[in-house]
Amino acid sequence: MELSLKKTGLLLMAFALTGCVTQTYENDKTTPVIKNESSNNEIAMTRISLGLGYLKMGNTTQAKLNLEKAKRFAPNLVQVYTAFAHYYDVVGEPELATQAFDKALTLNAKDADTLNNYGVFLCKQEKYDKAEKQFLKAIAVPAYLLVAKSYENLALCQLKANNFDKAEHYLDKSIQHSPTSASSLLQMMRLQYAKANYEDAQVYLKRYEKSTRRFSSQALALAYKIYEKQNNQRIAKNYGAMLVKMFPNSFEARQYLLNELDVIEADELAKLYQSTQQTTVSTNKRVVKLSPSSSGQVEKSKPQQKATVTNVKPTQTLKPEEPRAHHIVKAGETLFSISRTYNIQMKAIERWNSISRTGTIKVGDIIYLAAPSSEINEQ
Missing domain, CATH: 1.25.40.10 (Tetratricopeptide repeat domain)
Incomplete structure (x- = not known):
C-alpha cells in the first residue's frame, strides 16, 4: 500500500526552502539570529513528498537523499520514519523497514496511518498475526477516519493467510463502516x-x-x-x-x-x-500406522500439507525428448496467473504437466508451456 502523504509541487518546495526570513535576537538583545518562517516540520514534509515521488519513479538515490534531509530537519517527526519504512520495503530491506516502523511508533504509538501501513507491511512479510494486531490498533484510534479501509486490508490479509471466515467477518465490518x-x-x-x-x-x-x-x-x-x-x-x-x-x-x-x-x-x-x-476435516481424523518395529501403535496424523505436483511417473520409461519451453514457479504464482502471462489455456497446462484441477504448485516447480513430443507425434 502506498503511503498517503500530501503532494507538494516543486514551486512550493522552493518557497519553503528560500522563503521569507525573520531576524530575532538572543537574550542579550544584541546578537542577531536568522530564523526561517517555515517550520522545520513543513520543510521535512516537503522533502518527504519529494522523496516518495522519486521513489515512485524508481530513482531510489534521490528518494533516500530527500528522506535523509527530511530527517535532518525534523528528527522527531513520525512521518519521516513511516516514509523511511516504505522506502526500505520497496528496496527489499525488510529488517530496516521494521526498525523504521518501530521508531515511528515510539514517537507516537497511536498514529493510525503508521499502524495501518505497518499492518500492510507485515502482511506482505506473511506475519499475519502481527499484521492483524497493527490493523486493529489503527482501527481503535478514535480520531481515525479510514476505519473501513483498514478492515478491508485486514480481510485481504486474512485471505492471504487462507483464513476465509475471518476474511468474511472483516469484510462485513468494512461494509458496515462504508456501505x-x-x-x-x-x-x-x-x-x-x-x-x-x-x-x-x-x-x-x-x-x-x-x-x-x-x-x-x-x-x-x-x-x-x-x-x-x-x-x-x-x-x-x-x-x-x-x-x-x-x-x-x-x-x-x-x-x-x-x-x-x-x-x-x-x-x-x-x-x-x-x-x-x-x-x-482431515486434521480431525486419527490415522493408524503399522510398522515392523511398532505394530498396532496409533499415531495422530499431522496436518495435511498441500499436494505438490510431480511430473515424473516412476513406473513409466520415457524416451529422451527435446527440451521444452517451461516456467519456474515463483512466490505468489498460480496456474491461472501463469496461463494468463503466457496466454495459454489452463486445461492445456494441466494436461502437459499431469496436474489435476485439485492439485497445487509450489515455488521452484517446473511448469511446461508446450506439449511433449509424444503428444505432438500423435497429432
Missing part, C-alpha cells in the same frame, strides 16, 4: 463466489453496481460466472457481451471468446477454499 465502498463490495462478492454462495454473491453484485460507475473487466467476468453458476445463461451472456464491448483487449474478454471464461481468478480462490475445508 457504498465499491472495493469492499467487490471483495465480498468474490469471497461469496469462492465459497459457492452464489445467491449471496449476486446480492453483493447488485450493491456493487449501485456503488460505482467504473466497472472493471475482472468484475464483469465475475458477474458472468455468478449467473453462469446459477444456470441463468441469459443474464450471464449479457455480462459477457458487456465485457467484450467495454474491454475488448482485456485478458478476460479474450478468454470469454475463447472458452467462455472456463477459469477466472475467483475460481482459483474457490479451489483454495475447498482445499482448506478438506484440510480442516
Whole structure:
C-alpha cells in the first residue's frame, strides 16, 4: 500500500526552502539570529513528498537523499520514519523497514496511518498475526477516519493467510463502516463466489453496481460466472457481451471468446477454499500406522500439507525428448496467473504437466508451456 502523504509541487518546495526570513535576537538583545518562517516540520514534509515521488519513479538515490534531509530537519517527526519504512520495503530491506516502523511508533504509538501501513507491511512479510494486531490498533484510534479501509486490508490479509471466515467477518465490518465502498463490495462478492454462495454473491453484485460507475473487466467476468453458476445463461451472456464491448483487449474478454471464461481468478480462490475445508476435516481424523518395529501403535496424523505436483511417473520409461519451453514457479504464482502471462489455456497446462484441477504448485516447480513430443507425434 502506498503511503498517503500530501503532494507538494516543486514551486512550493522552493518557497519553503528560500522563503521569507525573520531576524530575532538572543537574550542579550544584541546578537542577531536568522530564523526561517517555515517550520522545520513543513520543510521535512516537503522533502518527504519529494522523496516518495522519486521513489515512485524508481530513482531510489534521490528518494533516500530527500528522506535523509527530511530527517535532518525534523528528527522527531513520525512521518519521516513511516516514509523511511516504505522506502526500505520497496528496496527489499525488510529488517530496516521494521526498525523504521518501530521508531515511528515510539514517537507516537497511536498514529493510525503508521499502524495501518505497518499492518500492510507485515502482511506482505506473511506475519499475519502481527499484521492483524497493527490493523486493529489503527482501527481503535478514535480520531481515525479510514476505519473501513483498514478492515478491508485486514480481510485481504486474512485471505492471504487462507483464513476465509475471518476474511468474511472483516469484510462485513468494512461494509458496515462504508456501505457504498465499491472495493469492499467487490471483495465480498468474490469471497461469496469462492465459497459457492452464489445467491449471496449476486446480492453483493447488485450493491456493487449501485456503488460505482467504473466497472472493471475482472468484475464483469465475475458477474458472468455468478449467473453462469446459477444456470441463468441469459443474464450471464449479457455480462459477457458487456465485457467484450467495454474491454475488448482485456485478458478476460479474450478468454470469454475463447472458452467462455472456463477459469477466472475467483475460481482459483474457490479451489483454495475447498482445499482448506478438506484440510480442516482431515486434521480431525486419527490415522493408524503399522510398522515392523511398532505394530498396532496409533499415531495422530499431522496436518495435511498441500499436494505438490510431480511430473515424473516412476513406473513409466520415457524416451529422451527435446527440451521444452517451461516456467519456474515463483512466490505468489498460480496456474491461472501463469496461463494468463503466457496466454495459454489452463486445461492445456494441466494436461502437459499431469496436474489435476485439485492439485497445487509450489515455488521452484517446473511448469511446461508446450506439449511433449509424444503428444505432438500423435497429432
